[in-house]
Amino acid sequence: MSLQKELMVKLKEAMKSKDTVALESLRAVKSAILLAQTESGAKEALTQDQELKLVQKLVKQRKDSAALFSEQGREDLAAPELAQAEVIGQFLPEQMSEEAIKEAVAAIISQTGASSMKYMGKVMGMASKQLAGKADGKTISVVVKQLLA
Amino acid sequence: MIIQGNIVDIQNRKIFKGEITTENGKIISIKKTEHSVENYIFPGFVDAHIHIESSMLVPSEFAKIAVTHGTVATVSDPHEIANVLGVKGVEFMIENGKKVPLKFNFGAPSCVPATSFESAGAIINADDIKTLMENPDILYLAEMMNYPGVLFDDDEVLAKIKHAKNNNKPIDGHAPGLRGKDATKYIAAGISTDHECFSFEEAKEKLEKGMKVIIREGSAAKNFNALIDLLPEYFEHMMFCSDDKHPDDLLLGHINQLCERAVAKGIDVFKVLQVACVNPVKHYNLQVGLLQENDFADFIVVDNLENFDVLETYINGKLIAKNGQSFVQSVDFEILNNFNTDKKKVTDFEYKSNAKKIRVIEALDGELITNKIEVDSLIENGNLVSNLANDILKMTVVNRYKNDTPAIAFIKNFGLKEGAIASSVGHDSHNIIAVGVSDAAICKAVNLVIKNKGGICAISNRQEKIVSLPIAGIMSNKPAKEIGKWYAELDEMAKELGSTLKAPYMSLSFMALLVIPSLKLSDKGLFDGTSFQFTTLEV
Numbered sequence: 012m013s014l015q016k017e018l019m020v021k022l023k024e025a026m027k028s029k030d031t032v033a034l035e036s037l038r039a040v041k042s043a044i045l046l047a048q049t050e051s052g053a054k055e056a057l058t059q060d061q062e063l064k065l066v067q068k069l070v071k072q073r074k075d076s077a078a079l080f081s082e083q084g085r086e087d088l089a090a091p092e093l094a095q096a097e098v099i100g101q102f103l104p105e106q107m108s109e110e111a112i113k114e115a116v117a118a119i120i121s122q123t124g125a126s127s128m129k130y131m132g133k134v135m136g137m138a139s140k141q142l143a144g145k146a147d148g149k150t151i152s153v154v155v156k157q158l159l160a
Numbered sequence: 161m162i163i164q165g166n167i168v169d170i171q172n173r174k175i176f177k178g179e180i181t182t183e184n185g186k187i188i189s190i191k192k193t194e195h196s197v198e199n200y201i202f203p204g205f206v207d208a209h210i211h212i213e214s215s216m217l218v219p220s221e222f223a224k225i226a227v228t229h230g231t232v233a234t235v236s237d238p239h240e241i242a243n244v245l246g247v248k249g250v251e252f253m254i255e256n257g258k259k260v261p262l263k264f265n266f267g268a269p270s271c272v273p274a275t276s277f278e279s280a281g282a283i284i285n286a287d288d289i290k291t292l293m294e295n296p297d298i299l300y301l302a303e304m305m306n307y308p309g310v311l312f313d314d315d316e317v318l319a320k321i322k323h324a325k326n327n328n329k330p331i332d333g334h335a336p337g338l339r340g341k342d343a344t345k346y347i348a349a350g351i352s353t354d355h356e357c358f359s360f361e362e363a364k365e366k367l368e369k370g371m372k373v374i375i376r377e378g379s380a381a382k383n384f385n386a387l388i389d390l391l392p393e394y395f396e397h398m399m400f401c402s403d404d405k406h407p408d409d410l411l412l413g414h415i416n417q418l419c420e421r422a423v424a425k426g427i428d429v430f431k432v433l434q435v436a437c438v439n440p441v442k443h444y445n446l447q448v449g450l451l452q453e454n455d456f457a458d459f460i461v462v463d464n465l466e467n468f469d470v471l472e473t474y475i476n477g478k479l480i481a482k483n484g485q486s487f488v489q490s491v492d493f494e495i496l497n498n499f500n501t502d503k504k505k506v507t508d509f510e511y512k513s514n515a516k517k518i519r520v521i522e523a524l525d526g527e528l529i530t531n532k533i534e535v536d537s538l539i540e541n542g543n544l545v546s547n548l549a550n551d552i553l554k555m556t557v558v559n560r561y562k563n564d565t566p567a568i569a570f571i572k573n574f575g576l577k578e579g580a581i582a583s584s585v586g587h588d589s590h591n592i593i594a595v596g597v598s599d600a601a602i603c604k605a606v607n608l609v610i611k612n613k614g615g616i617c618a619i620s621n622r623q624e625k626i627v628s629l630p631i632a633g634i635m636s637n638k639p640a641k642e643i644g645k646w647y648a649e650l651d652e653m654a655k656e657l658g659s660t661l662k663a664p665y666m667s668l669s670f671m672a673l674l675v676i677p678s679l680k681l682s683d684k685g686l687f688d689g690t691s692f693q694f695t696t697l698e699v
Contacts, residue, residue, distance in 0.1 A: 015412055022469060023484030038467045045417060046424055049377075049384065 014062045014102060015044060032091065036098035039069055063144040066102045071147065073099070107146045109154065115142060116154050128159050161477060164195045165461060167451070168202035170438055173430045175200070182457040185476035190453055202433055203451045204232025204460045204473060205415035206440040208374045208399035209303070209332065209355045212253065212264070213240035213634050215405050216585075216627075216643050219253055222410070223262035224488040225640045227481040229414040230460040230470035233263035233448045235401075235440055237302035237332070242269040243588050244498050244632040246282025247292065252496050252631075254297050259491040261475040263458070265446055267302035267332065268292035270320055274305065274588035275674050277694065278682035279559050281498040281589070286319035293327040299444055300324070303334035303355070305675065310349050311342055318349075325350055330444060339365060347371055353443070355401050363387050367394045372443060375435075377418055378402040379409045380528070380666060388422060395431035399439045406666070407644040416468040429465045495630050495637060499584075499613040501560050501592075504606055509556055509599040511544040511568045513537070515698035518544065519686065520552055521671065521679045523573040525661050528670045532679040532688070533572065534699050544570070544697070546597050551575055554599065557672050558592040558606055559683040560584060560633065566606075569681040569697060571595055571671065577658035579620035580605035583665055584633035587673040591683045595668060616665050618653040625653050 018041050025033035043065050048057050057065070073096035080089035100106075107115070119137050123130065138151050164179040167190065180201065181189045212222050212234070219236075226234070236257075241249035250266065257264035268289055273280030284292075292298045301324035304310060309317035324331045335346055336356035347369050355374035357363035358381075363373045367390065375391075377384040381403060391398055400418045415436050422432040441448045449455035457477035460470050473481040480487055515537055522531035538547040546553045553574050558566040574581075580596025582605035592609050596602035601619060608617045608626055614633025617626035627646045629636050636643050647665075654664040661667050674680050677689030688695040 019412060019484070026469065026471060026483035027485075034463075034469075038469065041469075042420065042424070042467060045413075045420060049382075049421060 013056075014059075014066075015041075015056075017102070018044075032094045033098050036095040039095070040066060040099055040102065043069060060143070063103065066099060067144065067147070070096050070100050070103065104144050107142065109150065112142065112146050112150060112154050113158065116151070116158055120158055125159060128156070131155060131159055134159065163201065163461070163474075164193065164197045165199040165201040166197075168200055168430075168433065168465070169451070170202060170430055170433045171450075180451075180457070180459070182474075182477040185457055185478075187449065187451070187453055187455050187457045190451070199461050199463050199471060200465055201451070201459055201461050203437040203441075203449060204458050204475070205230045205419070205436050206399075206446070206448065207231060207234040207236075207401050207415055208440040208443075209353075209376070209401035209403055210234050210236050210378075211238070211240050211404055212236050213238070213632070214379070214403075215407050215410050215640070216629060216634070216636050216647070217407060217410075217640055218493060218631060218635050218637065219257035219262075219264050220260045220488070220491045220493070221636075221639050223257075223260040223264075224486045224490070225410050226414055227262055227473045227475070227488055228470065228484050228486050229416045230462070230468065230473055231262065231414050231416075232458045232460070232473065232475050233265060233440070233446055235265050235267070235300070235444050235446070237267050237269055239269040239272065239302060239588070240590065240634055241632045242272045242282065242284055243274070244281040244590050244634065245496060246272070246284060247288055248496065249282070249632060250292065250298075252493075256491070256493050259493075260488050261478060261480050262488070263446065263448055263475065265299045265444060266297065267300040268298050268324075269302050270331075271303070271305045275682075277674055277687055278589045278672070278684060279561055279564070279591065281561050286316050286323065289320045290323040293323045293329055298329070299446070300329050301331040303332045304351055305334040307333075307335040307338055307342075307346055310346050310351070321350055333371065337362060344369060353399075355403060358383050358386060360386055360390065363390055364394075367397055372397050372399065372439070374399045374401045375418070376401050376403045378404045379406040379663075380404045380670075384418060384421065388425060388427070391422065391427055391435060392431060395434055396439070398435045399443070400436050407640050407647055411640060411644050416470060419468045420466065423466055423468075490639065493637075497613055497630060497632055499560055499610070499633055501558065501563055501610060503610055504558065504566065504603055506600050506603045508566050509554065509568065509602050511554075511697065512542050513544050513698055514539065514542065515544070517699040518570055518697050519679065519695060519699055521555070521569060521571040521681065523571055523661070523667055523671065525573070525667070526663075528673065528676045530671070530677070530679050532690075535570075535572075543599070544568075545599070546570075548577060548597060553595050553597060554602060555595045555671065555681060556593070556602055556606065557586065557681045557683045558594075560591050560610075564683065567681055567683050567685050569679075569686050573661065574664065574667075575658045575660040576654075579618065579657045581616075581618045581654050581657070581659070581664060581668060582606050582609050583616040583668050584609050584614040584629060585616060585665075585669045586671075587669055588675075589672070589683070590632070590634055591672065593668055593672050593681075595671075616647075616650060618650055618657060620653075620657055623653075625650055
């Protein structure tokens with residue numbers, strides 16, 4: 012099922028169960044897709060990659076806000092952001108464990124013969140492409156740094 | 161019934177806590193009251209110009225989905241079925257639409273057939289228009305595509321316009337890009353709307369000359385981005401429409417999506433709702449309620465004025481959809497068709513010639529217009545054939561109303577590397593149109609459509625798939641959800657066969673639309689839309 016159709020199904024369920032967190036989260040995704048798809052120049056449906064990036068961005072925005080709120084001791088505001096991030100996160104492929112990320116990055120390093128931080132950019136580029144949607148950029152960069160250090 | 165919420169009074173630009181009491185399908189009172197319900201109530205959405213047939217659904221099945229998006233009425237031109245079945249087709253749409261709560265408002269198709277250069281299934285002449293205009297179920301004269309006819313005072317065209325005026329019924333326009341003195345003359349003839357404007361300046365000029373501009377955003381043509389900035393100033397004279405909406409798109413949303421996009425741009429919500437809900441009702445004098453006492457109880461409930469995901473839809477005081485679930489029931493109807501051609505032979509698709517160069521249609525992805533190019537031919541045993549290396553494929557249009565010789569042309573950019581695709585949805589006459597890698601594949605695809613008496617299909621060496629369209633060869637008798645799924649599968653198969661077009665079947669259906677240049681194919685031959693005459697395949 013395409014992401015948009017899956018969203019419509021989940022949206023109907025959330026409307027029926029009056030689950031406001033789910034409703035708000037799902038609407039944010041639906042709205043983001045609708046607006047991205049119809050902005051100047053975009054004529055057709057988004058590709059799966061574009062959809063994935065959009066969803067990742069929405070999750071990241073919420074996690075970043077939650078982190079900011081937490082820093083200021085506003086757990087009451089952080090909690091709903093995290094709840095939304097969780098609902099939206101269900102549209103991402105299963106996230107890789109740190110171990111699995113390390114394994115994948117190590118394979119890229121040996122494949123490219125990268126031996127120092129000088130190759131950080133190259134390894135990062137390949138790793139982000141290969142792990143797109145399955146791991147967030149921040150975690151990938153921490154792992155790459157560790158393994159190249 | 162009593163329903164509470166924040167009542168959105170669009171015309172007086174205010175929102176107040178209140179309750180609506182309905183009885184016998186009408187609103188008997190609207191009162192201010194205190195309560196804790198936070199939902200918003202406002203009149204339902206109206207699609208101001210849509211060919212229901214493009215959804216491949218009959219009106220009753222279209223209604224089932226549209227009401228879940230808050231659509232309570234449409235202004236519909238049965239132009240497609242009229243090209244196949246004439247007045248009988250128009251009557252079918254009216255009767256089928258009457259069996260469900262959604263308020264379909266049909267017009268009389270003004271241009272059937274669309275041109276005299278193709279074989280349609282029927283003719284609707286000025287006398288037919290007179291009869292239709294006198295019918296209380298027909299609310300307007302639908303898009304007057306023959307704008308040259310208006311500009312050059314064609315008697316038949318003027319007679320059709322006169323019949324609409326005599327019956328005090330509005331006349332819809334269709335004049336893409338028409339500007340200046342020509343636009344003035346077209347408007348002065350009494351034509352009051354246009355949904356074909358594609359540029360800001362053109363729409364502004366038409367608005368200033370007194371026309372109503374309908375912003376179109378459908379599955380084929382999309383003008384929202386070009387025109388939406390006119391809405392804040394001209395909201396009293398604009399409407400929203402889809403024109404053509406495919407089944408898979410309809411499942412995702414309707415006029416509610418346009419409201420969401422307009423509000424996201426920061427446009428005042430009262431203005432947006434006036435365009436989406438109020439203006440069509442007033443312009444076409446629809447029997448649709450606008451949330452006033454004594455009005456029909458047609459309204460919708462949403463929980464915010466940004467997303468427009470519809471919680472409840474009421475028509476004539478009855479709950480028709482709730483939380484995405486439709487209560488519209490499927491209805492029985494007679495299957496009408498006009499399909500009178502026998503199966504073809506592979507040799508029917510041969511084109512004997514020794515021409516070194518041929519004229520080829522260049523399809524452009526996502527566009528209705530085509531280019532005219534000249535390329536070297538590929539000849540096998542004296543027969544012009546597809547040249548896969550250069551992506552020049554053979555194409556045919558086959559008259560479906562009687563046995564006739566298929567018309568042959570060549571087309572670039574369909575990308576097929578195997579098999580063929582075919583369709584009996586071919587604007588505007590809806591003959592059978594097919595593109596394929598070989599005469600045998602084309603013949604097989606065309607015959608599959610003929611066997612089913614209508615449909616869209618793909619065939620390869622290993623399999624064949626068809627979505628059959630038994631009603632007039634353009635609509636299904638199945639529900640939207642099934643059609644949406646099958647359509648998506650067929651689209652995927654066309655792409656597996658090599659098509660690189662984003663929507664191969666949509667592109668295919670417009671390759672016989674002669675009124676849009678440059679080079680098209682009718683069942684009567686290759687047609688040059690720029691000089692508006694037939695041309696030859698051989699250069």
